[in-house]
Amino acid sequence: MPRYFFDIHDGRFQRDEEGTVCADFDAARREAMITLPEISRWAIPCDGDKQAFTVLIRDEAGGVIYTATLTFAGLRLNNAAN
Known part of the structure; x- marks a missing residue:
């Protein structure tokens, strides 16, 4: 099986x-889809309301074959102290 x-x-x-062995491109794509929310769960900065998380998948030859981005954007809607 190929390494991505x-x-x-x-x-x-x-x-x-190190890479990850996946059955095929579709399996690697699914891995990226699972990974992005996991990364963002722990990496959204406490002092900011905008953050983008991108995964670039490379094949064994080193070529980028897929990219996916998950964006967090928060906006406070009032001036309440709470």
Whole structure:
């Protein structure tokens, strides 16, 4: 089975050096879809309301074959102290 590499960009770039063995492209795509919400759950900054999380999937040859981005955007709607 082929190995895919999942590079993460969340304000800084984290290159995947180990990769993950997946059955095919569709399995790698599903892995990216599962990974993005997990990353964002723990990485949204407490002092900001905007953050984008991107996964770049590379194949064994090093070529980027897929990219997916999840965006968090918050907006306070009132001036209440709570």
